[in-house]
Amino acid sequence: MADTAISLEAITKTFFQNAENKPTADAPGIEVLKGITLEVPRGEFIALQGTSGSGKSTLLHIIGLLDRPTSGIYRLRGRETSALDDDQQSDLRNLALGFVFQSFYLIPYATALENVTLPGLYSGKPHRELRERAARLLADVGLEDRMDFKPSRLSGGQQQRVAMARALLNEPDIILADEPTGQLDSATSVEIMKLFHTVHQTGKTIVIVTHDEDVAREADRVIKLHDGRIAEDVRRGAAG
Structure with missing residues (x-):
């Protein structure tokens, strides 16, 4: 268990279409995940694939502690998460996880440096220390000369580089990415994937939807979901 980053056992997720979020005779619910059992070793690079509605984004949200499963056991870095309250889950999420999304989610009126600094504001670390680390991360992703630029002055690829730097600010063990190249052209996508490999080589666990x-071919392991279940799980070996 010490070498396991993510452990899922019989995870289900059902969405109920009522205010109480409970099943009724008229609304039994929509079962999106149907018993996902999965272990991700530390340092593995995984791609999650599946058609729309297969459950891949729902699974990523559960892994990211952005949603709770309906049933099953989820351990993050060996810690069982179901008994944690919302504040405890938030603390664990901020400590263990970094996020990269398709839509970047940068604050439009903040500079690149300010956007990267944002996840550390509740860490208790001195603001100067956070800014210095954010500046180093922006330099690492090739944006040393864009730190004072707001998102509107950055290309899509540059915005995603800011998002990657932001994901790394709190030094998480695990990076979760949801369609990180979905809004990028093919050449820029290649550059972003090179950054993911650079991050992976530092020992981070990476899960990309x-x-x-x-x-997907960039990953060590490809897991395909179909109708809420794992349909295929293939290890390709070290990608590069």
């Missing part, structure tokens, strides 16, 4: 076969 993608519909792009080229992106």
